[in-house]
Amino acid sequence: MKPNPKDFRVDALSKLRGEARYIRDERILGLWHGLTVRSPHPRARIISIDFDDAFKWQNVTVVTAQDVPNNYVAMIEKDMPVLAEKIVNYVGEPVALIAAPSPELAMEAREHLHVQYKPLPFIDDPLQAEQSDIKLYGSNNVFKEIRIERGDLDEAEKTADKVVELEVRTGFQEHVYLEPQGMIAIPENDRIVVKGSLQCPYYVKNALNEIFKGLRDITVVHATTGGAFGGKEDFPSLLAAHAALLAYKSGHPVAIFYDRREDIQFTTKRHPSVSKNKVYVDAEGKLVGLDIEFYLDSGAYVTLSPVVLARAALTISGCYYIPNVRIVAKAVATNTVPSGAFRGFGGPQAIFTMEMIMEELAQKLKMDAHRVREINLIDEGQTTATGQVLKYSVSNKQTFYDVLERSNYQQKLNKYRQWNEPILERLKQGRYPKRHPDDVLKGIGLSVFLHGAGFTGGGENRIKGKLRIEINDNGQPVIYSAQTEMGQGQQTAFRKILADALAVDIEQILLADVNTDLVPNSGPTVASRSTMVVGSLITDIGREMIKKFLEELKQEYGFPFEYRTGYFYGGDMVLPFRQVAQKHAGLIFEKEYRHPPFIKFDEQNWKGDAYPVYSWAAAVAETEVDPITFNIKVTRYYTTHEIGKAINYDQSIAQIQGGSLQGIGYAIYEKLERQNGHLNVHGFVDYIIPTTVDMPFMDIKILENPYPFGPFGAKGLGELPLVGAAPAVVSSLRMIFSLPINKIPVMPEDLFELAQILRKNGGQP
Amino acid sequence: MIVSFKVNGRQVDLDIDPRKRLLDVLHDDLQLISVKEGCGEGECGACTVLFDGQNVNSCLVPAFQADGHEIVTLEGLKKWPGFSTIERAYLEHGAVQCAYCLSGFVVSTVAYLKNQTEQTVNEDQVKYALAGNLCRCTGYTKIVEAVKDLAEHEKLKELFAEDWPYER
Numbered sequence: 001m002k003p004n005p006k007d008f009r010v011d012a013l014s015k016l017r018g019e020a021r022y023i024r025d026e027r028i029l030g031l032w033h034g035l036t037v038r039s040p041h042p043r044a045r046i047i048s049i050d051f052d053d054a055f056k057w058q059n060v061t062v063v064t065a066q067d068v069p070n071n072y073v074a075m076i077e078k079d080m081p082v083l084a085e086k087i088v089n090y091v092g093e094p095v096a097l098i099a100a101p102s103p104e105l106a107m108e109a110r111e112h113l114h115v116q117y118k119p120l121p122f123i124d125d126p127l128q129a130e131q132s133d134i135k136l137y138g139s140n141n142v143f144k145e146i147r148i149e150r151g152d153l154d155e156a157e158k159t160a161d162k163v164v165e166l167e168v169r170t171g172f173q174e175h176v177y178l179e180p181q182g183m184i185a186i187p188e189n190d191r192i193v194v195k196g197s198l199q200c201p202y203y204v205k206n207a208l209n210e211i212f213k214g215l216r217d218i219t220v221v222h223a224t225t226g227g228a229f230g231g232k233e234d235f236p237s238l239l240a241a242h243a244a245l246l247a248y249k250s251g252h253p254v255a256i257f258y259d260r261r262e263d264i265q266f267t268t269k270r271h272p273s274v275s276k277n278k279v280y281v282d283a284e285g286k287l288v289g290l291d292i293e294f295y296l297d298s299g300a301y302v303t304l305s306p307v308v309l310a311r312a313a314l315t316i317s318g319c320y321y322i323p324n325v326r327i328v329a330k331a332v333a334t335n336t337v338p339s340g341a342f343r344g345f346g347g348p349q350a351i352f353t354m355e356m357i358m359e360e361l362a363q364k365l366k367m368d369a370h371r372v373r374e375i376n377l378i379d380e381g382q383t384t385a386t387g388q389v390l391k392y393s394v395s396n397k398q399t400f401y402d403v404l405e406r407s408n409y410q411q412k413l414n415k416y417r418q419w420n421e422p423i424l425e426r427l428k429q430g431r432y433p434k435r436h437p438d439d440v441l442k443g444i445g446l447s448v449f450l451h452g453a454g455f456t457g458g459g460e461n462r463i464k465g466k467l468r469i470e471i472n473d474n475g476q477p478v479i480y481s482a483q484t485e486m487g488q489g490q491q492t493a494f495r496k497i498l499a500d501a502l503a504v505d506i507e508q509i510l511l512a513d514v515n516t517d518l519v520p521n522s523g524p525t526v527a528s529r530s531t532m533v534v535g536s537l538i539t540d541i542g543r544e545m546i547k548k549f550l551e552e553l554k555q556e557y558g559f560p561f562e563y564r565t566g567y568f569y570g571g572d573m574v575l576p577f578r579q580v581a582q583k584h585a586g587l588i589f590e591k592e593y594r595h596p597p598f599i600k601f602d603e604q605n606w607k608g609d610a611y612p613v614y615s616w617a618a619a620v621a622e623t624e625v626d627p628i629t630f631n632i633k634v635t636r637y638y639t640t641h642e643i644g645k646a647i648n649y650d651q652s653i654a655q656i657q658g659g660s661l662q663g664i665g666y667a668i669y670e671k672l673e674r675q676n677g678h679l680n681v682h683g684f685v686d687y688i689i690p691t692t693v694d695m696p697f698m699d700i701k702i703l704e705n706p707y708p709f710g711p712f713g714a715k716g717l718g719e720l721p722l723v724g725a726a727p728a729v730v731s732s733l734r735m736i737f738s739l740p741i742n743k744i745p746v747m748p749e750d751l752f753e754l755a756q757i758l759r760k761n762g763g764q765p
Numbered sequence: 766m767i768v769s770f771k772v773n774g775r776q777v778d779l780d781i782d783p784r785k786r787l788l789d790v791l792h793d794d795l796q797l798i799s800v801k802e803g804c805g806e807g808e809c810g811a812c813t814v815l816f817d818g819q820n821v822n823s824c825l826v827p828a829f830q831a832d833g834h835e836i837v838t839l840e841g842l843k844k845w846p847g848f849s850t851i852e853r854a855y856l857e858h859g860a861v862q863c864a865y866c867l868s869g870f871v872v873s874t875v876a877y878l879k880n881q882t883e884q885t886v887n888e889d890q891v892k893y894a895l896a897g898n899l900c901r902c903t904g905y906t907k908i909v910e911a912v913k914d915l916a917e918h919e920k921l922k923e924l925f926a927e928d929w930p931y932e933r
Contacts, residue, residue: 008856260809654907
């Protein structure tokens with residue numbers, strides 16, 4: 001691979017010039033505007049939908065459940081209706097759709113449509129879901145239960161020197177991609193074309209195929225997408241169904257563009273989690289047993305919760321070797337907007353839980369937080385909770401030691417402890433804590449984390465991602481894949497992978513537009529899989545292409561050729577790649593993905609290779625807490641990521657910077673709560689994400705430890721940075737107060753409460 | 766109602782619904798698609814434009830308020846010779862990801878560079894100048910680095926002084 005860290009993004013210039021067309025920038029003649037009529041109740045029976053006579057209904061199109069040919073959104077299950085028919089199960093559940101030639105007319109129609117409900121009791125606590133008399137799903141409201149067992153916990157109990165118990169909680173998180181959800185559906189004769197801001201064109205196509213089975217064919221086109229982070233993985237299937245139904249019934253092209261308020265309240269969120277944890281350690285602080293009961297609050301419908309739960313359960317034992325483990329993980333139903341995919345996909349909740357277990361251990365054992373982690377780190381040759389032997393590309397200790405050294409962790413830890421002492425003492429005594437304006441509490445904390453690349457378990461072998469590369473008339477290879485650019489740099493990475501595999505310039509490689517009529521199903525753009533999984537198909541085809549051309553040349557000239565640095569050498573001839581390729585214009589290469597055959601996973605018993613390989617990271621966060629306002633600021637953030645191989649070094653750093661700040665937001669800014677079944681945020685005014693002023697100084701290092709089956713050794717990167725940022729920040733806050741903080745987000749008022757405990761009890765919890 | 770104002774140096778006279786926001790007029794009516802709606806309540810900055818040389822959120826400005834004023838969007842900035850320098854800094858620093866926020870950032874960058882009078886570049890000033898623009902992809906580091914570089918660019922200062930094509 002060419003060592004060129006400054007491969008500029010292929011999409012940068014059109015974006016910098018404001019020329020990239022996002023879905024709201026489309027100009028379509030006769031475009032109608034759609035809106036959604038939503039439930040105001042967390043759970044209710046629909047009594048009637050009435051149209052009052054004061055409005056001329058012939059000027060608009062209304063769609064209700066009766067108009068939906070097959071009323072479900074096909075994902076893992078078919079439990080979620082496109083439009084609610086008899087019962088609504090969350091605040092904001094779609095009940096009816098209206099389209100009109102103008103948004104104003106659609107809004108006017110909305111005022112004349114009256115839905116009558118009979119409110120019903122509802123579930124708003126995930127811990128009450130199993131026992132509740134209200135049945136949202138099956139007999140006990142459990143969408144999915146996973147049990148991972150290893151060794152013998154009774155044995156652990158016997159040999160343990162100490163047992164520590166704690167409850168850990170994580171909150172909702174909203175993606176807040178800057179571009180709110182948007183979709184346009186265009187009716188054609190026997191077809192509906194859907195174009196929008198989305199991650200997974202084939203998810204949308206499959207869902208719409210089922211809704212319109214036998215009635216219409218479906219084409220899905222990807223528009224320039226303004227951020228997604230998982231929020232445009234599952235949700236666009238529902239939105240596309242709505243737009244398509246309005247287009248189908250009205251005969252007009254219809255756009256549904258959510259405003260921020262609608263987007264933030266009624267689209268998917270990161271699953272909140274609650275866990276009850278019991279951990280057994282020996283006298284030195286080595287983990288001997290782990291017993292976890294873990295719940296994901298999944299909202300009203302299944303969506304992707306079973307797989308989010310699987311990733312959480314498989315990630316939760318984290319970066320540590322633990323001989324005896326019992327993990328019981330459940331995704332439970334509540335009357336809340338369905339939780340869905342979000343960068344990390346259960347990983348952030350799991351890693352936060354495990355890292356807080358380590359923090360609690362450190363405090364109970366009176367050990368330093370880094371020391372208790374250090375002696376338990378898993379290494380190559382050891383086995384995970386599922387019995388997976390870590391065989392290659394394992395860099396757990398490398399990232400850990402690297403980040404500690406680069407951040408000067410040990411020295412700062414001692415220094416800050418000393419610095420904090422008098423300020424804490426004044427807080428304990430109830431005196432004014434500041435002697436000097438600079439008297440802020442200084443924290444330093446760490447986290448160790450990992451992320452399995454690609455789908456969980458046998459997922460990749462089920463999806464069987466297919467890739468096609470064609471040679472065009474100019475002799476340029478064109479990559480046909482369903483992978484989407486949403487900001488992460490997929491277009492640049494794909495072109496670069498093939499360019500480097502062929503040793504030609506990136507400009508010689510083209511990418512086909514993502515349109516399901518053109519591109520094969522190479523699988524969804526999720527799970528940090530595009531580079532590693534689909535990228536490996538690109539390098540495979542690249543090699544096949546060269547082999548094929550070498551054979552053809554030999555046949556043509558009668559002597560052998562050799563391919564080096566973009567040229568075919570044979571006899572006294574030197575032929576550039578493009579010249580040879582041009583002779584084969586129209587040639588097609590196709591390949592289907594399979595895991596290396598030795599990767600095996602038993603999905604019944606949750607044993608084996610949960611992921612083909614893991615990316616590894618560690619982080620150190622430094623924070624400052626004002627002892628009067630308890631305002632929290634992350635001042636420095638160090639992280640070391642081992643990702644196999646950075647395909648585009650500069651953009652890999654960019655991914656880590658962005659993901660880390662999202663994780664910092666998850667830790668201390670982004671608060672979204674459910675109050676009486678309603679989510680209590682409306683937009684950026686009350687859902688706070690970090691701004692330029694909140695960003696810490698970031699010091700990032702990438703280590704490379706190639707994965708033998710990834711393109712040039714690459715593993716997954718996209719999600720990893722977010723996964724471990726929150727626990728590092730909270731670790732630094734625990735270091736300041738030496739008191740348990742086992743939930744995120746942590747707000748100034750939470751630290752104020754800790755200061756009250758300090759004052760009352762002299763520091764004892 | 767009839768509203769007359771300058772957009773990117775061109776005089777426009779429009780008959781508009783008085784309820785319309787400047788954002789709607791620019792994006793929908795004049796098809797200046799660089800002006801993006803991210804929140805509609807003045808928080809995210811994706812719809813930032815220059816209003817008499819100051820960066821404002823066009824979603825908070827009723828269109829009729831533009832009457833008699835000068836609006837410059839990213840499309841207009843591209844006509845200024847200094848734009849290529851700004852574009853190059855963002856490109857080279859790798860500050861582009863999904864870019865839905867990006868035209869807002871570029872407009873705020875220009876407003877900052879154009880109006881700043883300090884001799885030395887202060888990182889905090891750059892951060893405060895961009896604090897009204899939200900980005901969810903980049904973590905801001907690369908954007909702030911790009912703007913810091915630009916603030917030290919001597920030639921840009923000249924281009925603002927001598928080749929700025931707009932009144933303010």
